[in-house]
Amino acid sequence: MPKHDEIFGIVGSFPDQDILASAARSAREEGYTSLTTYSPYESETALHALGWRDKKVQVGAFLAGLLGIGVGYFLQYYTTVISYPINIGGRPLNSVPAFMQVTFEMMVLCAALFSFFAVFFMSGLPRLHQPVFNSRLVSGDRFCLLINAADPVFDREKVLCFLKSAGAREFEEITA
Amino acid sequence: MKNDPAVREASQRVYDIVLRHYGNRAWWAGFLISSFFLLVLLVALTVLFWWGVGIWGINIPVAWGFAIVNFVWWIGIGHAGTFISAVLYLCNQNWRNSINRLSEAMTLFAVTCAGMFPVIHLGRFWRVYWLAPYPNTMEVWPQFRSPLIWDEFAVGTYFTVSILFWYLGLVPDLAALRDTAPKRLQKIFYGVLSFGWSGSSLQWARFQAAYGILAGLATPLVVSVHSIVSTDFAAAQVPGWHNALFPPYFVAGAIFSGFAMVLTFAIPLRKFFHLEALITPDHMDKMAKVMLATGLIVAYGYIMEGFMAWYSGSQEEWQLLRFRFTGPYAVVSWLVMICNVIIPQALWLPRVRKSPLLLFILSLVINLGMWLERFVIIVTALSKDFLPSSWALFYPTFWDIATLIGSLGLFSWLFFLFIRFFPMISVHEVKKEYAEA
Numbered sequence: 001m002p003k004h005d006e007i008f009g010i011v012g013s014f015p016d017q018d019i020l021a022s023a024a025r026s027a028r029e030e031g032y033t034s035l036t037t038y039s040p041y042e043s044e045t046a047l048h049a050l051g052w053r054d055k056k057v058q059v060g061a062f063l064a065g066l067l068g069i070g071v072g073y074f075l076q077y078y079t080t081v082i083s084y085p086i087n088i089g090g091r092p093l094n095s096v097p098a099f100m101q102v103t104f105e106m107m108v109l110c111a112a113l114f115s116f117f118a119v120f121f122m123s124g125l126p127r128l129h130q131p132v133f134n135s136r137l138v139s140g141d142r143f144c145l146l147i148n149a150a151d152p153v154f155d156r157e158k159v160l161c162f163l164k165s166a167g168a169r170e171f172e173e174i175t176a
Numbered sequence: 177m178k179n180d181p182a183v184r185e186a187s188q189r190v191y192d193i194v195l196r197h198y199g200n201r202a203w204w205a206g207f208l209i210s211s212f213f214l215l216v217l218l219v220a221l222t223v224l225f226w227w228g229v230g231i232w233g234i235n236i237p238v239a240w241g242f243a244i245v246n247f248v249w250w251i252g253i254g255h256a257g258t259f260i261s262a263v264l265y266l267c268n269q270n271w272r273n274s275i276n277r278l279s280e281a282m283t284l285f286a287v288t289c290a291g292m293f294p295v296i297h298l299g300r301f302w303r304v305y306w307l308a309p310y311p312n313t314m315e316v317w318p319q320f321r322s323p324l325i326w327d328e329f330a331v332g333t334y335f336t337v338s339i340l341f342w343y344l345g346l347v348p349d350l351a352a353l354r355d356t357a358p359k360r361l362q363k364i365f366y367g368v369l370s371f372g373w374s375g376s377s378l379q380w381a382r383f384q385a386a387y388g389i390l391a392g393l394a395t396p397l398v399v400s401v402h403s404i405v406s407t408d409f410a411a412a413q414v415p416g417w418h419n420a421l422f423p424p425y426f427v428a429g430a431i432f433s434g435f436a437m438v439l440t441f442a443i444p445l446r447k448f449f450h451l452e453a454l455i456t457p458d459h460m461d462k463m464a465k466v467m468l469a470t471g472l473i474v475a476y477g478y479i480m481e482g483f484m485a486w487y488s489g490s491q492e493e494w495q496l497l498r499f500r501f502t503g504p505y506a507v508v509s510w511l512v513m514i515c516n517v518i519i520p521q522a523l524w525l526p527r528v529r530k531s532p533l534l535l536f537i538l539s540l541v542i543n544l545g546m547w548l549e550r551f552v553i554i555v556t557a558l559s560k561d562f563l564p565s566s567w568a569l570f571y572p573t574f575w576d577i578a579t580l581i582g583s584l585g586l587f588s589w590l591f592f593l594f595i596r597f598f599p600m601i602s603v604h605e606v607k608k609e610y611a612e613a
Contacts, residue, residue, distance in 0.1 A: 095320075126371035
């Protein structure tokens with residue numbers, strides 16, 4: 001029998017995302033706070049059941065886009081108006097319509113770069129070794145709920161009982 | 177469609193192609209043929225770098241020949257991938273889930289081939305870094321009012337955003353490959369590439385946010401990139417080029433030829449790797465409808481060009497139209513009309529849209545027609561511009577053709593490498609689509 005403090009957590013797998021979502025909700029009601037849900041594809045239901053609301057990626061991408069606009073426009077303004085102005089037929093040096101193309105592209109580039117890297121850095125990735133990789137269920141393409149041993153109310157028997165009552169089909173103890 | 181065994185089997189096959197070399201013979205055949213044509217490209221480039229652009233048929237006034245035709249053609253082909261990945265995603269067209277990975281990969285390789293041409297067509301290609309806005313001892317900057325510099329930023333951004341979008345969608349599948357890989361080396365390879373993705377809902381939430389943002393960014397990008405490429409011509413004054421119609425007409429043409437290229441690859445792939453359950457006649461039907469619609473827009477473009485050449489009263493414009501259809505390049509111009517306008521009308525028939533063989537042949541015809549259209553636009557307009565003393569014809573040389581065929585080789589070679597090492601269908605998106613059906 002592995003000792004309590006060697007367990008990383010206990011995971012239960014559920015047949016679909018709705019049952020997983022209700023299990024997650026029940027777990028929060030039971031007082032568990034250190035929970036993670038896993039799914040083989042995007043699942044909004046499970047996420048909302050965990051009560052998670054965060055728009056950091058979206059806000060950050062917007063700000064990155066603004067930065068892109070600034071950088072793109074400033075680059076063109078500086079080079080054509082300040083650094084090496086060339087008088088071409090008396091036309092305005094600050095060629096606003098012509099500058100819009102590069103400005104737009106820089107906006108898209110900065111927003112896209114931010115969004116991509118935000119997904120990983122905000123989730124703590126890259127992290128090439130994680131205890132859950134030892135789990136047959138989490139790696140096995142199922143809807144899973146993990147209750148971490150680090151949770152203050154964690155008790156091995158109670159957790160197993162709870163998962164069973166919430167509708168879990170399979171269980172696994174993950175060792176750290 | 178929930179838990180349809182054919183779908184599950186085909187999804188597993190997508191992983192098996194990568195992990196267990198399923199379909200090995202077909203893959204080797206494609207890879208070796210592509211490698212041969214890649215060698216053709218390498219020879220053509222070596223000769224080009226040694227002897228210079230004089231080995232091509234370019235002259236004054238037709239200073240832009242095959243190189244720029246190829247550049248515009250390849251970029252156009254890339255647009256279908258982004259259309260499928262981004263635009264169809266935003267329109268909630270879930271049928272795109274089976275084809276978006278391979279078409280997005282096609283975009284990357286098409287943009288690679290495209291990006292090669294502006295570099296190699298420079299007489300002194302080793303000076304290509306002059307295009308970048310860096311502080312230099314000559315104290316000059318790029319001309320930001322020029323479409324050629326807009327191209328640099330647009331195509332560069334397009335390539336970067338396409339890679340990011342493609343790779344983001346790949347990560348969950350790479351994680352699945354890591355988890356199911358039979359060999360340790362494969363586990364390490366895909367483990368590193370997937371950054372430790374575990375599929376937790378937090379990761380999925382960020383993924384979904386970023387995916388939506390990238391799709392929303394890629395959509396105006398796909399329109400802006402080919403519009404900017406079209407301004408390479410539209411911003412000039414030469415008759416036949418100085419046409420406000422060009423941006424929408426080029427973008428529609430890009431999606432038209434891009435979908436044709438997707439079908440050219442997807443139809444043999446589904447047959448040789450037995451993925452018929454994932455790329456169904458329904459998928460082909462919908463892609464064919466998009467091709468029909470964009471083909472009609474291109475046909476409208478042709479009609480408008482002709483009408484405006486007459487209605488504008490511009491002698492030079494009218495003369496160029498007559499030159500195109502009755503002059504030395506008449507065969508090419510009429511072939512364009514046949515390949516892009518007349519033959520694609522067959523797509524009105526459901527029987528044609530759902531038949532893999534007919535659609536495959538049609539896609540080859542459209543690819544050819546769109547290449548010829550770029551040729552007609554670029555070469556005929558340069559050949560006969562304002563001043564009669566400048567008029568001259570362009571004849572392609574062996575090296576022009578070799579470089580074009582070689583670029584097809586590079587494209588296929590990259591594509592076959594992609595199929596071997598990465599799942600060519602976005603399995604996690606397909607699972608989602610079938611679970612929610």
